[in-house]
Amino acid sequence: xxxxSKLLEQAVNEMSQLPGIGKRTALRLVLHLLKQPxxxxxxxxxxxxxxxTEVKFCSNCHNISxxxxxxxxxSPNRQKExxxxxxxxxxxxxxxxxxxxxxxxxxxGGKISPMDGVGPSQLNIGSLVEKAREGSISEIIFALSxxxxxxxxxxxxxKKLQGIDIKTSTIARGIAVGDELEFADEVTLGRSITxxxxxxxxxxx
Amino acid sequence: xxxxSKLLEQAVNEMSQLPGIGKRTALRLVLHLLKQPxxxxxxxxxxxxxxxTEVKFCSNCHNISxxxxxxxxxSPNRQKExxxxxxxxxxxxxxxxxxxxxxxxxxxGGKISPMDGVGPSQLNIGSLVEKAREGSISEIIFALSxxxxxxxxxxxxxKKLQGIDIKTSTIARGIAVGDELEFADEVTLGRSITxxxxxxxxxxx
Numbered sequence: 195x196x197x198x199s200k201l202l203e204q205a206v207n208e209m210s211q212l213p214g215i216g217k218r219t220a221l222r223l224v225l226h227l228l229k230q231p232x233x234x235x236x237x238x239x240x241x242x243x244x245x246x247t248e249v250k251f252c253s254n255c256h257n258i259s260x261x262x263x264x265x266x267x268x269s270p271n272r273q274k275e276x277x278x279x280x281x282x283x284x285x286x287x288x289x290x291x292x293x294x295x296x297x298x299x300x301x302x303g304g305k306i307s308p309m310d311g312v313g314p315s316q317l318n319i320g321s322l323v324e325k326a327r328e329g330s331i332s333e334i335i336f337a338l339s340x341x342x343x344x345x346x347x348x349x350x351x352x353k354k355l356q357g358i359d360i361k362t363s364t365i366a367r368g369i370a371v372g373d374e375l376e377f378a379d380e381v382t383l384g385r386s387i388t389x390x391x392x393x394x395x396x397x398x399x
Numbered sequence: 400x401x402x403x404s405k406l407l408e409q410a411v412n413e414m415s416q417l418p419g420i421g422k423r424t425a426l427r428l429v430l431h432l433l434k435q436p437x438x439x440x441x442x443x444x445x446x447x448x449x450x451x452t453e454v455k456f457c458s459n460c461h462n463i464s465x466x467x468x469x470x471x472x473x474s475p476n477r478q479k480e481x482x483x484x485x486x487x488x489x490x491x492x493x494x495x496x497x498x499x500x501x502x503x504x505x506x507x508g509g510k511i512s513p514m515d516g517v518g519p520s521q522l523n524i525g526s527l528v529e530k531a532r533e534g535s536i537s538e539i540i541f542a543l544s545x546x547x548x549x550x551x552x553x554x555x556x557x558k559k560l561q562g563i564d565i566k567t568s569t570i571a572r573g574i575a576v577g578d579e580l581e582f583a584d585e586v587t588l589g590r591s592i593t594x595x596x597x598x599x600x601x602x603x604x
Binding site for chain 2: 195196197198199200201202204205207208209211212213214215219221222223224225226227228232234235236237238239240241242243244245246247248249250252257258259260264265266282283284286287290291
């Protein structure tokens with residue numbers, strides 16, 4: 195693309211570094227900002243810099259937080275002996291939205307993925323194993339996505355927990371509520387049959 | 400959405416003000432920035448603020464420019480008596496990419512659209528009529544999109560030019576090069592028949 199202004203080119207280039215934003219979309223966004231009042235651009239830019247420079251991570255669960263202990267970890271109403279292992283903050287938000295979980299979280303910050311250069315040492319795995327070893331938690335729930343990377347990460351953590359007396363579980367995989375059986379993929383349908391539950395417990399929720 | 404951090408919420412809110420960016424996408428973009436080095440966020444934020452505060456518009460054609468006269472208007476190789484009227488800078492870039500046009504541009508900055516609260520006074524129409532009245536240009540080419548707003552704007556300018564001795568033209572509408580006739584819409588096909596051109600001139604390009 196040929197830009198008539200270096201400033202414009204710079205802004206488009208920076209904007210198109212974001213995932214899923216190509217040069218054309220970046221140009222559209224930047225031209226939109228140009229048409230809006232200056233305050234909007236300043237607010238956006240300040241919010242991004244503030245977040246990047248001032249954000250804290252919860253010292254217990256590594257969730258994004260404004261203080262050293264996040265609201266969930268600090269709450270007296272949560273079951274502190276149950277820990278749900280998730281990939282990132284979006285998973286925390288998704289599970290929180292269900293209002294079905296009353297334990298704490300442990301945010302790994304990613305999945306083991308050699309293809310993307312992410313090894314176990316870059317993830318918050320050590321502190322999880324440490325928590326388990328201290329004996330302050332009784333159950334670890336694995337809630338990573340069931341992809342190759344997710345399964346690898348689950349298994350890596352599971353191996354690390356060997357020899358520690360702790361209950362581990364993984365969230366149920368199966369046909370989504372409201373979905374037609376005939377359209378489900380074989381793996382999911384197979385798992386939902388293998389891991390069938392007593393009918394009475396399905397009446398609870 | 401429930402955010403665990405006010406800083407994060409602020410950044411997502413600002414990001415989701417951009418057109419086509421919802422809260423979920425904004426969260427994805429913001430979390431991506433959080434994972435990247437601080438320099439990327441600073442560069443993006445600086446580029447946006449620099450653009451907004453320092454950008455200039457060409458005093459002749461209203462194109463975005465780093466100086467008071469844009470490269471196109473300043474170039475000695477362009478035919479300064481032909482002016483192509485376009486909606487915004489993206490149209491200039493699209494036409495420039497064809498390498499078929501050697502005249503100048505006139506960027507309106509939008510289209511007349513009462514629905515969006517855009518009237519003729521918010522567009523760069525006055526300076527175009529002024530240019531035509533001065534007699535420094537011989538032809539005005541209308542290259543707005545053929546929507547209700549585009550046609551309205553074309554017609555408004557056309558009426559303003561009444562009484563001024565100037566040639567006006569509009570870009571050709573028709574079947575796109577490489578397109579199948581049978582899939583073309585009736586209006587486009589109809590126009591391409593009405594506005595047929597001598598066969599010899601089709602051999603030129």
